[in-house]
Amino acid sequence: MTVRALRRRAVSALMTGLVAGLCLLAVLPLLFILGDLVAKGASSIDWHFFTRSPAPAGESGGGVANAIAGTGVIVGLAGLIGLPVGIGAGIFLAEYGAGRLGFFVRFVADVMNGTPSIVVGIFAWTFIVKPVGHFSALAGAVALAVLMVPMIARTSEEMVRLVPHSLREAALALGYPRWRTSLRVVVRSALSGIVTGSLVAIARVAGETAPLLFTALGNLNFTTDVSQPMQTLSLQIYVYATGPFDEWHRLAWAAALVLMGLVLVLALFARWVTRERYGAR
Amino acid sequence: MTSATTESVAPPAPASLRRRNRGDPLYRGVVTALALALPLLLLVLVAELAVNARPAMRRFGWGFLTSSTWDPVAEVYGAAPMIFGTLVSSLLALVIAVPLALGVAIFLTEFAPRWTRKPVAFLVELLAAVPSVVYGLWGIFVLIPFLRTYAVPPLKAALGWTPLFQGVFYGNSMLAGGIILAIMIVPYIAAVSREVILAVPASQREAALGLGATRWEAVWSAVLPYGRPGIIGAVMLGLGRALGETMAVTMVIGNRHDIGLSVLQPGYTMAAAIANEFSEATTDLYLSALFEVGLILFVITVAVNALARLLVWRVARGAAIGSKAL
Numbered sequence: 001m002t003v004r005a006l007r008r009r010a011v012s013a014l015m016t017g018l019v020a021g022l023c024l025l026a027v028l029p030l031l032f033i034l035g036d037l038v039a040k041g042a043s044s045i046d047w048h049f050f051t052r053s054p055a056p057a058g059e060s061g062g063g064v065a066n067a068i069a070g071t072g073v074i075v076g077l078a079g080l081i082g083l084p085v086g087i088g089a090g091i092f093l094a095e096y097g098a099g100r101l102g103f104f105v106r107f108v109a110d111v112m113n114g115t116p117s118i119v120v121g122i123f124a125w126t127f128i129v130k131p132v133g134h135f136s137a138l139a140g141a142v143a144l145a146v147l148m149v150p151m152i153a154r155t156s157e158e159m160v161r162l163v164p165h166s167l168r169e170a171a172l173a174l175g176y177p178r179w180r181t182s183l184r185v186v187v188r189s190a191l192s193g194i195v196t197g198s199l200v201a202i203a204r205v206a207g208e209t210a211p212l213l214f215t216a217l218g219n220l221n222f223t224t225d226v227s228q229p230m231q232t233l234s235l236q237i238y239v240y241a242t243g244p245f246d247e248w249h250r251l252a253w254a255a256a257l258v259l260m261g262l263v264l265v266l267a268l269f270a271r272w273v274t275r276e277r278y279g280a281r
Numbered sequence: 282m283t284s285a286t287t288e289s290v291a292p293p294a295p296a297s298l299r300r301r302n303r304g305d306p307l308y309r310g311v312v313t314a315l316a317l318a319l320p321l322l323l324l325v326l327v328a329e330l331a332v333n334a335r336p337a338m339r340r341f342g343w344g345f346l347t348s349s350t351w352d353p354v355a356e357v358y359g360a361a362p363m364i365f366g367t368l369v370s371s372l373l374a375l376v377i378a379v380p381l382a383l384g385v386a387i388f389l390t391e392f393a394p395r396w397t398r399k400p401v402a403f404l405v406e407l408l409a410a411v412p413s414v415v416y417g418l419w420g421i422f423v424l425i426p427f428l429r430t431y432a433v434p435p436l437k438a439a440l441g442w443t444p445l446f447q448g449v450f451y452g453n454s455m456l457a458g459g460i461i462l463a464i465m466i467v468p469y470i471a472a473v474s475r476e477v478i479l480a481v482p483a484s485q486r487e488a489a490l491g492l493g494a495t496r497w498e499a500v501w502s503a504v505l506p507y508g509r510p511g512i513i514g515a516v517m518l519g520l521g522r523a524l525g526e527t528m529a530v531t532m533v534i535g536n537r538h539d540i541g542l543s544v545l546q547p548g549y550t551m552a553a554a555i556a557n558e559f560s561e562a563t564t565d566l567y568l569s570a571l572f573e574v575g576l577i578l579f580v581i582t583v584a585v586n587a588l589a590r591l592l593v594w595r596v597a598r599g600a601a602i603g604s605k606a607l
Contacts, residue, residue, distance in 0.1 A: 008495050008498065009495060011495070011497060012495035012496055012497035012498065015497040015501075016392050016496070016497060018384070019383075019384040019387045019388040019391075019392060020384075020388050020392065020393070021384070022380055022381050022383075022384020022385065022388070023381075023384050023385045023388040023389065025381055025384070026381040026382065026384065026385045026405060026408075026471065027385075027401065027404050027405060027408075029408070030404055030408050030411070032419075033411060033416075033419050036419060036422075036423050037415070037419075040422070084315070085315050085318050088311065088315030088316065089312070089316040089319055091312045092312035092313055092315060092316035093316065095312070096309060096312070096313065097316075101313075104320065105316045105317070105319055107587075107590065108319050108320045109319055110586070110590045111323070111586050111587055111590070112319060112322070112323055113586075114518065114521045114522070114525070114582055114585075114586035114589075115323075115326075115525070115582065115583070116525025116526070116552055116578055116579070116582055117525070117527065118525070118527040118552045118555050118556055118575070118578075119326070119330070119525070119555075119575050119578060119579045120326075121555075121559075122329075122330065122555065122559070122575050123325075123329060123330075125559070126329050126333065127329075146322060149318070149322070153316070153319065177304055177305055178305045178308070178309075179304040179305050179307070179308030179309075180304065182308065183308070203410060204410070206412075207410075207411075207412025207413065207414065208413070209412070209413060209414040209527075209528045210413070210527035210528050210552070210556055213556055213560065214560040234412055234414045234528075237414045237415065237418055238414050238417070238528060238532070241414070241417060241418040241421055241422075241532065242421075242532060249422065252418055253418070253422075256412075256414075256415045256418050259412055259414075259415065260411065260412070260415055263411075263412060264407075267410050
């Protein structure tokens, strides 16, 4: 073997090692973050943490019951608004999206997916907070819904597209009109995929903070009234992490652990719904 | 078929068919309307930003982009430090994230043992699932102390003579912001470039290997050049993310209206300014200035994203590449 060939092999081996090392380095922060969340957050989680609202500033004790409930209400409401629009748009893209309009909507969805979430927050502020005159959970939910729609539209489209053509043809041949074919056969077959996409989108917005800063605002008390300001886990973490008290920092880590756990459960559940059926790449 | 039999047998069928078929245009109309909601939303969003930014635009003109004075008391606003900070922190993030993300993409598509590919890809995707505010929390209490104790002293010792690493390191800084952003955008760049590399025809790779190339040479000289537009697109998608990222950056960058070359100094970004000041903007002009900041941020990210999409589509036409991560 010539020196040249040896050198080429050595370079190949070296670069293989380098990309493997880079890959390891990229995953490392995740392991550190998860580790730190458990190490610093787990000890603060007890029964009171889930059942009580925050104690007055500087005092110890108290929990994040208000924030957990608020996250549930705001994200749930966002899903109610965002899911139908997103899934409908996704069906349009898959079923009627071959033309120019489809291309345009697809492009707009992709561009919207990259819109900074804080800008969407401004949008919801001008549309709801400003005319109504006060901050509200509803405004926060609208902001999150706007973030969800393009995500869900694109994943739903992809899932509906994966349904084999033979299925559609069989239904049409049996005399089903197009709309029933689409709804009862095609969309139904793609349902688990659509559910997965929706869960992923919900998990994403559940951790959003920026669009809620001047819409849902935050609230120290427990409330489920969507016309009032409402706390979420993400807002609570922001306030506590940037605040001056050690007690707050402790609660911020615990709240972050809960939020991360919530997001992880949603993401894993989404994977479980589809399992190996779709997208086995 | 004679007309007589058609008339005698068929009448019920066309009637019921016609009745059922009324559902078709209705269904199509409904999903089309829902789809049109997206461009409509985008249009309203832009219009709203532009209308509300008008007063500030009129008052300050192009000077808004170049002035560094941001004084709510005197009602003078210039966004240069934030624009500078947004660009610098994002570029810093790219410098760190691109090698990492490409390492992930290349390793997972070309070299990793098959059984490790899915789990590792999943772990990288999980980085995208970590909420921004959790990154911020981790940045404040773990990353910044780490930088202060272990990373900045050697950096200063080695590179302290350059303008990039001068000044005292207090913690909240461009450097901290850039690193947090880098960790956050790695999964996006990695996921999209991985799919781009997977979309490169196997014949490219096989031809290179057949000519006697080593595996690395095949990747470097046959696979990556073919996927280049898509990979550039992936990097730009990451850039778009970094430009608009708000919470984590706000929590670690220091939020100071300064333009400085040193990455050890605190800075500001457009998103951070909106996050910090929007709800306390007391005057109309103040609010309008923040709307203009939002508009600038929006225009920059949309331009970067649109360009990125076009580049990615060139490699894999129309495919929803990266939709799992994005």
